Amino acid sequence: MIAFVPAALFFLLFCASARADRRRFQNAVLLGLTLICASVGVLFLLPGLPSPLDTIAMLLVFLVPSLGTLALGVFLIGNGLTMVRKEGSSPANLLSLAAGVGILALIALVVTVTDRGSHLVDSLVAGLVLLAGYVAFLFVCFLAYAYLYGRITVRGNVDYVVVLGSGLTGGEHVPPLLASRLEKGRRIHAAQLARGGPAPLLLASGGQGPGERVAEARAMADWLIARGVAREHVRLEDRSRTTDENLRFSRELMREEKPGYRCVVVTNNFHAFRAAMTARRAGVNGQVLGSPTAAYFWPSATIREFVAVFWEHRVVNLSICAAIAALTAVVAVVAVTT
Incomplete structure (x- = not known):
């Protein structure tokens, strides 16, 4: 059982960190390290296991994991083609297709190029695999913890339900993606009323973007009121242009009206964990809940969220990638000179 001590230690650290604040990315990394150490512990047990x-x-x-990686590459390519067919070929919609091609290309490179007698090529491929492995590790951490974070439910009463905007269609209409968020917020509001709690205020957050005839918050508020939410239960934050501004401006409004407020923030499920990290930095007193998203849209959107999180922690991530590249270069030089 000694082999599982590192996994147990990382798990305890994960529990302590998540208990302190569930909105930290370090929780995801600690969870990933727990799973890796547990897998290593299983390897140590193999010699003593019966057939x-x-x-x-x-x-x-x-x-x-090997077959899963191959299947993931195929799935992402299929999903990418679906995204292009349904949503168009914008760079964001090509993310799952690009990721799938990259996975299969790396597998093909490892299978066809290595063990051909060239130590230089083997060293370069190994370095590339290490870089891909580091990014893949972070992505799996992000994915696993985002799934766990998405299981959060509202406990007790809240003062505000903040719904984040996501753009309008035709300059004034609520699109399905935003309607999903609004419906989630409306249900939270209705559920608190149904159990006899005080009416939480639905705070629609979103400014007027380029090409929009009205502020997103105005269109969102009209959508909620049209579906039975009392007008006096709706508030507007109509200055923000980004998620960070959504949360900072909403925090200012909530603090001004009720300094000791408690809230939940609603966005789509693929965006919930990153929005939670942003909420933590913005000092928002509340967790983030996710609303359903079309299945075909989820993979590309999740990859986009991961890229954003990776870049938010770019100092650490790029330093590690640079260290891997430098180590690869040293090994390659040694391979050429010997």
């Missing part, structure tokens, strides 16, 4: 448990454990540790 067929040893074979099953070997498959779980090695074969399943």
Whole structure:
């Protein structure tokens, strides 16, 4: 059982960090390290396992991730083609397609190029695999913890339900993506009223973007009122242009009206964890809940969110990538000179 001590330590750190604040990215990394250390612990147990448990454990540790990576590449390419067909070929919509092609290309490179007698090529490919492995590790951490974070439910009463804007269609109409957020907020509002709690204020957050005839907050408020929400239960924050501004300006409004406020923030499920990290930085007193998103839209949107999180922590991430590149260069030089 000593082999599982590192996994247990990382798990305790994860629990402590998540208990302190569930909106930290370090929670995701600690969860990932817990899973990796647990897998290593399983490897140490393999020699002592009876058949067929040893074979099953070997498959779980090695074969399943390998086949899963291949299947993921194929899935992402298929999803990318669906995105292009339904949403167009904008750079954001090409993310899942590009990720799938990149995964399959790296697999093909490893299979066809390595073990050909060139130490230089082997060193360069190994460095590329390490870089991809680091990014993949962070992505899996992000994905796993985002899933856990998405299981959060509202406990007790809140003073505000903040719904983040996401752009209008035709300059004034609420699109399906935003309607999903508004419906989630409306249901939270209705549920609190149904259990006898005080009426929370629905705070529609979003300014007027380029090409929009009205502020997003105005269109969102009209959508809520048209579906039965009392006008006096709706507030508008109509200055923001970004998620960071959504949360900062909403915080200012809530603090001004009720200094000891408690809130929940509503966005789409793929955006919930990153919005939660932004809310933490903005000093918003509340968790972030996600509303449903069309299944075909989710992979590309999730990749986009991960890229944004990776860049938000670019000092650490780029430093590690640079260290891997430098180590690869040293190994390649040694390979050429020997």
